[in-house]
Amino acid sequence: MRATVMHAAGDIRIEDVPDSRIKEPTDALVRITASGVCGSDLHAYGGMPAAYGPARMGHEFIGVVEATGSEVTSVKAGDLVVSPWVIADGTCAFCREGMHLACAHASYWDMVPDEGAQAEAIRVPFADGMLVKLPVAADSALIPSLLTLADVLGTGHHAAVSGGVDAGTRVTVIGDGAVGLMAVLAAKRLGAEQIILMGRHKARTDLGREFGATDVVAGRGEEGIAQVRELTGGQGTHVVIEAVGHKPAYEQAVGVVRGGGVISRVGLPQYEEAPIGLGSLFIRNIRLAGGAAPVRAYMAELLPDILDGAIQPGKVFDRTVGLDGVADGYRDMAERSALKVLIKP
Amino acid sequence: MRATVMHAAGDIRIEDVPDSRIKEPTDALVRITASGVCGSDLHAYGGMPAAYGPARMGHEFIGVVEATGSEVTSVKAGDLVVSPWVIADGTCAFCREGMHLACAHASYWDMVPDEGAQAEAIRVPFADGMLVKLPVAADSALIPSLLTLADVLGTGHHAAVSGGVDAGTRVTVIGDGAVGLMAVLAAKRLGAEQIILMGRHKARTDLGREFGATDVVAGRGEEGIAQVRELTGGQGTHVVIEAVGHKPAYEQAVGVVRGGGVISRVGLPQYEEAPIGLGSLFIRNIRLAGGAAPVRAYMAELLPDILDGAIQPGKVFDRTVGLDGVADGYRDMAERSALKVLIKP
Numbered sequence: 287m288r289a290t291v292m293h294a295a296g297d298i299r300i301e302d303v304p305d306s307r308i309k310e311p312t313d314a315l316v317r318i319t320a321s322g323v324c325g326s327d328l329h330a331y332g333g334m335p336a337a338y339g340p341a342r343m344g345h346e347f348i349g350v351v352e353a354t355g356s357e358v359t360s361v362k363a364g365d366l367v368v369s370p371w372v373i374a375d376g377t378c379a380f381c382r383e384g385m386h387l388a389c390a391h392a393s394y395w396d397m398v399p400d401e402g403a404q405a406e407a408i409r410v411p412f413a414d415g416m417l418v419k420l421p422v423a424a425d426s427a428l429i430p431s432l433l434t435l436a437d438v439l440g441t442g443h444h445a446a447v448s449g450g451v452d453a454g455t456r457v458t459v460i461g462d463g464a465v466g467l468m469a470v471l472a473a474k475r476l477g478a479e480q481i482i483l484m485g486r487h488k489a490r491t492d493l494g495r496e497f498g499a500t501d502v503v504a505g506r507g508e509e510g511i512a513q514v515r516e517l518t519g520g521q522g523t524h525v526v527i528e529a530v531g532h533k534p535a536y537e538q539a540v541g542v543v544r545g546g547g548v549i550s551r552v553g554l555p556q557y558e559e560a561p562i563g564l565g566s567l568f569i570r571n572i573r574l575a576g577g578a579a580p581v582r583a584y585m586a587e588l589l590p591d592i593l594d595g596a597i598q599p600g601k602v603f604d605r606t607v608g609l610d611g612v613a614d615g616y617r618d619m620a621e622r623s624a625l626k627v628l629i630k631p
Numbered sequence: 632m633r634a635t636v637m638h639a640a641g642d643i644r645i646e647d648v649p650d651s652r653i654k655e656p657t658d659a660l661v662r663i664t665a666s667g668v669c670g671s672d673l674h675a676y677g678g679m680p681a682a683y684g685p686a687r688m689g690h691e692f693i694g695v696v697e698a699t700g701s702e703v704t705s706v707k708a709g710d711l712v713v714s715p716w717v718i719a720d721g722t723c724a725f726c727r728e729g730m731h732l733a734c735a736h737a738s739y740w741d742m743v744p745d746e747g748a749q750a751e752a753i754r755v756p757f758a759d760g761m762l763v764k765l766p767v768a769a770d771s772a773l774i775p776s777l778l779t780l781a782d783v784l785g786t787g788h789h790a791a792v793s794g795g796v797d798a799g800t801r802v803t804v805i806g807d808g809a810v811g812l813m814a815v816l817a818a819k820r821l822g823a824e825q826i827i828l829m830g831r832h833k834a835r836t837d838l839g840r841e842f843g844a845t846d847v848v849a850g851r852g853e854e855g856i857a858q859v860r861e862l863t864g865g866q867g868t869h870v871v872i873e874a875v876g877h878k879p880a881y882e883q884a885v886g887v888v889r890g891g892g893v894i895s896r897v898g899l900p901q902y903e904e905a906p907i908g909l910g911s912l913f914i915r916n917i918r919l920a921g922g923a924a925p926v927r928a929y930m931a932e933l934l935p936d937i938l939d940g941a942i943q944p945g946k947v948f949d950r951t952v953g954l955d956g957v958a959d960g961y962r963d964m965a966e967r968s969a970l971k972v973l974i975k976p
Contacts, residue, residue, distance in 0.1 A: 380890055388890025388915055448916075545725055545733025555908040563903035568896065568922045570733055571793075574907065577916035 288631070289405030290343040290612050294336035298343070298613040304400065306407045311355035314413035316367060319424040320433050321403040322346035322603070323615050323627040324371075325463050326554050330396075331616050342402030344629075345371040345395035346436035349408070350424060351417075360414045366424050367417040369403075369410055370582035371395065371437040376415015384583030403436075404612055406631045418585045421593070430600025430628055431592045434468065438626070439588060439599045440581025441552050442468025442529070446476050447584075448575040449525035449550030453477035458514055458522075458542050459499070461529035462490040464602040464626045465552055467497055469527045471599055474498025475591070482514055482523060484538070490625060493601060507534065511541035518544070525550060528576075533557040540566045550576035603628040633976070634750030635688045635957050639681035643688070643958040651746060651754040656700035659758035661712060664769040665778050666748040667691035667948070668960050668972040669716075670808050671899050675741075676961050687747030689974075690716040690740035691781035695769060696762075697752070705759045711769050712762040714748075714755055715927035716740065716782040721760015729928030748781075749957055751976045763930045766938070775945025775973055776937045779813065783971070784933060784944045785926025786897050787813025787874070791821050792929075793920040794870035794895030798822035803859055803867075803887050804844070806874035807835040809947040809971045810897055812842055814872040816944055819843025820936070827859055827868060829883070835970060838946060852879065856886035863889070870895060873921075878902040885911045895921035948973040 289303045308315050321344050330341070351365045361367055374381050374389035381389050391412065395401060401408050410416055418435070422428050434440075442465055451457055457473045459466050462485025473481050474497060483499035484506075485491045491502045503513045515522060522544040528535050531553030539549045540561065549572060561567075567574065591597045605624040607615045608631070615627035634648045653660050666689050675686070696710045706712055719726050719734035726734050736757065740746060746753050755761055763780070767773050779785075787810055796802055802818045804811050807830025818826050819842060828844035829851075830836045836847045848858045860867055867889040873880050876898030884894045885906065894917060906912075912919065936942045950969040952960045953976070960972035 383891065385891035385916060448918075546728065546730035551913065555913050558906050558908035558911065559904040560907050561903050562905050562907060562919065563900040566903065567919070568900050571730060571922035571925070573793075574912070574919035577913045580916070 287406040288609050289402055290609070291340045292330060292334060292343050293339045295330070295332055295334045298331070298616050300609050300612060306401060306409045308353055308355050309409060310411060311357040312412055312414065313355040314351050314358055314361060314410045314417060315353040315407060316347070316349035316410055317352050317407050318347045318349040318403060318405060318631050320348045320429050321629045321631065322433055322436070323404070323619055323629065324437055325465060327616070328620055329554065329556070331620055341396065342400060342405070344402040344404030346433060347403035347408065348420065348429060348433050352407070354413060358413045361417050361419060366420045366422065368420055368432055368435050368585070369416050370440070370585070372578065372580065372582070373398070373411055374415060374582065375412045376582065381415065384580055386580040386582055387578050404629055416582065418589070428592060428600070430603045431598055433628065434599040434602065435581065435585050435588060435592070437581060438464045438468045438602065440584045441465050441579040443472040443584050443588060444579035444581065445469045445527040445529065445550045445552040445576055446472040449527060449548045451476045451478050451525050454479050455525055456480040456518060456523040458482045458484060458526045459529060460484045460526065460535050460538055461553060462487055462494055463529065466529035467494050467602055468599055469529050469552070470494050470499050471497040471597055473527070475597060480523070482517055484510055484514070487622060496601070507538065510538060514542040523547065527552065529553045531556050533560055536560050540572065543572050545570040548573045548575050552576050552579060602626045606630060632751040633954050634747055635954070636685045637675060637679060637688050638684045640675070640677055640679045643676070643961050645954050645957060648750070649745065651752045653698055653700050654754060655756060656702040657757055657759065658700045659696050659703055659706055659755045659762060660698040660752060661692070661694035661755055662697050662752050663692045663694040663748060663750060663976050665693045665774050666974045666976065667778055667781070668749070668964055668974065669782055670810060672961070673965055674899065676965055686741065687745060687750070689747045689749030691778060692748035692753065693765065693774060693778050694753070699758060703758045706762050706764060711765045711767065713765055713777055713780050713930070714761050715785070715930070717923065717925065717927070718743070718756055719760065719927065720757045721927065726760065729925055731925040731927055732923050749974055761927065763934070773937060773945070775948045776943055778973065779944040779947065780926065780930050780933060780937070782926060783809045783813045783947065785929045786810050786924040788817040788929050788933060789924035789926065790814045790872040790874065790895045790897040790921055791817040794872060794893045796821045796823050796870050799824050800870055801825040801863060801868040803827045803829060803871045804874060805829045805871065805880050805883055806898060807832055807839060808874065811872070811874035812839050812947055813944055814874055814897070815839050815844050816842040816942055818872070820942060825868070827862055829855055829859070832967065841946070852883065855883060859887040868892065872897065874898045876901050878905055881905050885917065888917050890915040893918045893920050897921050897924060947971045951975060
């Protein structure tokens, strides 16, 4: 079968690899019909040393079940399914609490040797805990939106839920990438009163307005902070969703959050230490929330809103490629000429 | 009048100073009948450069109102009152939300020139928003417990509330100083199922057990973390209250918190940057909460439990001195031969 392999930063190839196949009785084998390129894939694309490669890529996918292990009961051959980006057993105390990242079996597609979602097929461990059946055809117009359940929509929703967004909340979203835009949509869906999107790519911030942003701030650093404060009577917003992951974005979040408010992070931190002392968080009682998103926990809540058209998160996909176009897709996302790429293997 | 003045680290003197008096129509003048030495006073005692002094000291007090400004309506001469450690107007949007630290008028006794609670009298700004009447006599046996409302009890309560402690919660409290012990008491009061106190001073941890600690862990660093994990089936606790403020205590908190849990900080951070990235907080969705405590917001809830004897937080005071004994009190607290000193001016 064919699959995407990254050999080093910037070096994406489509290669013939051994066919994925059932290994454990709890596995499912899925023929992939749609997968995505994620902003986090771009971190590797931008900086992965050759010594880390070759690495199979991709963690967002929809596909048709081809076969199941002997213990799998919830899906069967022929079912169209979506998988979460994080692997977890779905049955332990942490998974039942919706905290799949703390599952003793938690793992990531990027850490599973010889599997990846930017490929023709994939072996899914813990299939009963992982896969969610989709009541549509594999060529449904809803596929792009349903594919966002695998990561970015659930991640944006996690940011909003972790931040405590509800009716009347004022929210700043830092970052106009796919996750930032999903956070806008999620905050709107949860009733936020004001949603300030900080971003400077007009096509993206326009989509942000369509998703519910009430204000757009293009400024960064002190300039951007001043603009958000001006939009909020000097106070800043109750919730700040940080959907970038770089330290200046965190520092910007500290600057625009209201006293007693929450910084909810879903951008993968590209730093380890950051300011959390007296002047940054402590005196003003700023809370820090969020983290890697247990998107599987949110699928049951979000799926109906996609099926009935209440939300259209699939609009973040602005390019579709076959496997042969994956390398171009990475390049276009890295150069920001594409927002998010959908792959039809 | 006589007051406590710090001239430099370790140099505490009792001096004759100008009498405190009403300056603003919203002021009250209070004759102090009981005040405390706080752990945060010891930070200055340990390290204040002479250039910062001379500084009036003390921010915890109970006293009798002697006079009030023309606009004060809630207290009158003769009332016994307690004041919070943080000055705030009590009327703005932030104060009404219980977020007094974000009040535009927020200030600290240590920043008010020529006033301090380790003295014979004090001028209280925003008296209507600050002072709470106490329905007991100035020589009541409840005074030590009531004095904890000014800071340490409210701070421990803030730690527990910010951490989301309720029935069934497992809690670790790091630090066996007065605030740590108050956090134990507060967690118990809120129904915590397990309260692990990390501390190594037996007299203090014994008081912690009396306040509700179910386990005591004397180990620090990796050893302490392993002991807490052993007490919690390997998982750590839902809530970790960090009541020390030094970076190793924060790192210990990261080590003992359960996936999806909360680190609630009330120890005054003696650091600005600390680990909050992928490995420390992000992947496991650890939240960071707490901060400087808006204790005024909690007085109405906590006062009845002191008056009816349900809680006896005053047990943290193990030494009583007059003004002449204040310097000895600081020294004894710094040397840990006293847990917390009560001053009767």
